[in-house]
Amino acid sequence: MTDSSKKIPSFIRSASVLALGTLLFTAGCTAPESPTEDSNVETQESASRLTSITDSGKLKVCTTGDYRPFTYLDPKTKEWSGIDIDMAKNLAKSLEVEAEFVQTTWKDLMPDFTSKCDIAVGGVSISLERSQQAYYSEATLDxxxxxxxxxxxxxxxxxxxxxxxxxxxxxxxxxxxxxxxxxxxxxxxxxxxxxxxxxxxxxxxxxxxxxxxxxxxxxxxxxxxxxxxxxVHPDKPFNFSQKAYLLPLGDDQFQEYVNQWLNMSKHDGTLKAAEKPWFG
Missing domain, CATH: 3.40.190.10 (Periplasmic binding protein-like II)
Known part of the structure; x- marks a missing residue:
């Protein structure tokens, strides 16, 4: 011990050591900074299906292929056709990706959609049961x-x-x-x-x-x-129903995009062009 240390009272030296320890402990336990608003926005955007679709370059579309005029898979040529097939291709084009069709059945439509696809099309009727597991787009047909x-x-x-x-x-x-x-x-x-x-x-x-x-x-x-x-009186049916597209549950951003695209398609002739070969 040096002479200078002998001159420092022991209680001061003890207080100094205690203060230094407290400072180091406090610095080590300081809570991390809260995420900024920008990082929250980035996280929300990355969670949307829009990001994974554009990253993969594919829009995966579940459809049965057995319900004309909306969806049909030719058993011989394996070619897809139908109003909703054309519309799905147009949606993919708007996202600058390719549409990839995944065949399913009406029985397996919901589990296949939730596990394999970004959207389901092909004359899908709106029901409360399906609404518990997926979002819907705006109605495509009344x-x-x-x-x-x-x-x-x-x-x-x-x-x-x-x-x-x-x-x-x-x-x-x-x-x-x-x-x-x-x-x-x-x-x-x-x-x-x-x-x-x-x-x-x-x-x-x-x-x-x-x-x-x-x-x-x-x-x-x-x-x-x-x-x-x-x-027989198709404009005055016996009951009322609507058709729409199935979308991932909770993905508000993707739903908003599809609804905006659908609204434009109804007014710029895209939907009418898809319907014309089937309805005349």
Whole structure:
């Protein structure tokens, strides 16, 4: 110990050591600075699907491929077509990426969408059940269930009461809202449950069924394809429903982008151009 240290009272030396220790401890325990507003914005933006889509260069689109005029996968050529197929491609183009289609089924639509895709399209109806697991875009179409039959029989099957009669053969695909509607509204009639939705209308033309009740948009497309068949009051359907696109739950930024794109598409002719080959 030096002479100078001997001159410093012991209580001062102890206080100095204590102060230095306290200072070092305080510096080590200082809370990190709160994130700035800019960093919060950056985190929110990176969480949006918009970022992962542009980074990957792909918009992954879930669709069933069995519901014309909205979505169809040709079993021979493996080519996709349909109103919503064209619209999905246009959405991808607006993001400067490629659309990649992922085939699913109506049964597996929701789990496939939440695990594999950025968006789901193809005549998807809005329902409260689906709304618990996904966002929706703005409605792409307002419609409802309406009959289609041979043109000569339009006046015979233009009300639920007329169709709900013994001897009237209502054909419907197995599963889905068409079968549910037939079961609920035509208990007195004969319900024919048919497996192949792509060939179901041939049964009416061949005389093996009298009428089918389905979405008004589908009846318009079928009437355009088959002159023998007529859509029965498609502008005044039996009930009300809407179609839209499924979007990731909680992603407000992506939903806002899709809604803005959809609004512009409805007014600049994009949607009408996609519909024209199917509705005429």
């Amino acid at each position: 419609e409802g269930k309406t009959p289609i039959t041979l043109c000569e029989n339009v006046d015979k099957y233009d009300t639920i009461k007329e169709i709900n009669q013994p001897g009237v053969r209502s054909i419907t695909p197995i599963g889905g809202t068409n079968e549910k509607f037939a079961d609920a509204n035509y208990p007195k009639g004969e319900i024919i449950r048919f497996k192949d939705n792509n060939k179901i209308f041939d049964e009416i033309i061949a005389g093996r069924a009298d009428v089918m009740t389905t979405d008004a948009s589908e009846t318009r497309w079928v009437a355009h394809e088959h002159p023998e068949l007529c859509a």
